[in-house]
Amino acid sequence: MGPAAELISPRASRVAAAKRLLRRxxxxxxxxxxxxxxxxxxxxxxxRDGDVSTLVELFATPEAAERHPDVVxxxxxxxxxxxxxxxxxxxxxxxxxxxxxxxxxxxxxxxxLAEITAAAPRLVAVxxxxxxxxxxxxxxxCADAAGADAVILTDASVDLYNPKAVRASAGSIFxxxxxxxVPVDEAVAALSGAGVRxxxxxxxxxxxxxxxxxxxxxGRPTAWIFGNEAWGLPAGTxxxxxxxxxxxxxxRAESLNLATAAAVCLYASARAQRAPGGCRxxxxx
Numbered sequence: 001m002g003p004a005a006e007l008i009s010p011r012a013s014r015v016a017a018a019k020r021l022l023r024r025x026x027x028x029x030x031x032x033x034x035x036x037x038x039x040x041x042x043x044x045x046x047x048r049d050g051d052v053s054t055l056v057e058l059f060a061t062p063e064a065a066e067r068h069p070d071v072v073x074x075x076x077x078x079x080x081x082x083x084x085x086x087x088x089x090x091x092x093x094x095x096x097x098x099x100x101x102x103x104x105x106x107x108x109x110x111x112x113l114a115e116i117t118a119a120a121p122r123l124v125a126v127x128x129x130x131x132x133x134x135x136x137x138x139x140x141x142c143a144d145a146a147g148a149d150a151v152i153l154t155d156a157s158v159d160l161y162n163p164k165a166v167r168a169s170a171g172s173i174f175x176x177x178x179x180x181x182v183p184v185d186e187a188v189a190a191l192s193g194a195g196v197r198x199x200x201x202x203x204x205x206x207x208x209x210x211x212x213x214x215x216x217x218x219g220r221p222t223a224w225i226f227g228n229e230a231w232g233l234p235a236g237t238x239x240x241x242x243x244x245x246x247x248x249x250x251x252r253a254e255s256l257n258l259a260t261a262a263a264v265c266l267y268a269s270a271r272a273q274r275a276p277g278g279c280r281x282x283x284x285x
Contacts, residue, residue: 038068061090111150115177120221125143125262127152132229133163154187184237200244209265245265
């Protein structure tokens with residue numbers, strides 16, 4: 001894509017259609033979302049549903065196309081339409097202070113809850129009442145890093161396809177199965193039916209994470225429920241869990257933010273599951 005290539009008009013129908021995806025209603029109607037930056041676009045190209053790439057369309061500034069020819073070539077090879085656009089167009093699509101010059105239009109990639117539970121998951125993050133898109137995306141990233149098998153967002157949580165959530169996931173939205181809009185009681189029932197222990201993470205929990213690890217309880221298949229950062233989990237949601245566990249605070253900090261607490265809990269489970277006798281170590285034996 002040389003400098004002589006023609007730029008798509010800011011008033012083109014394809015640009016208008018992509019800009020509509022900044023709104024949740026349009027995303028739901030079109031079953032499309034936006035992913036910004038070379039890392040996210042690479043992951044979108046690599047993610048496939050059968051033989052179909054998740055990436056549908058790519059908008060790139062000439063400068064970004066020159067910097068990332070591999071991304072542009074991969075998008076074209078995957079069958080995505082590629083448009084060169086002025087920086088102002090990319091700025092409108094990205095909604096960030098410093099746009100990275102690449103924005104992809106992607107197909108929705110969430111999976112049915114039944115598909116997730118049928119795969120016998122051993123570590124799952126459930127986001128219940130999580131309203132901040134940055135928190136949702138960061139917890140998804142933590143779950144991916146800890147080797148979780150899936151993430152579930154309840155119907156009371158934010159839209160994971162919100163551009164801020166997609167950006168905060170740093171590409172992890174393309175790495176592991178995600179179920180969306182599931183009532184929390186249905187999620188708990190399905191996970192319990194699949195043999196997964198459901199643990200609510202809450203600062204007022206009667207058990208602390210150290211005790212759970214010392215007792216060997218974390219080595220089982222586990223789903224962690226994480227709630228709203230400001231007000232935690234409602235009593236009704238806590239009552240659904242097999243246990244309510246707090247992260248111990250050994251210093252003088254008043255609390256941990258949601259993503260940090262989620263990372264601690266998920267890594268505790270991941271470590272215990274890989275220890276001798278844990279569910280993942282047993283599967284390898």
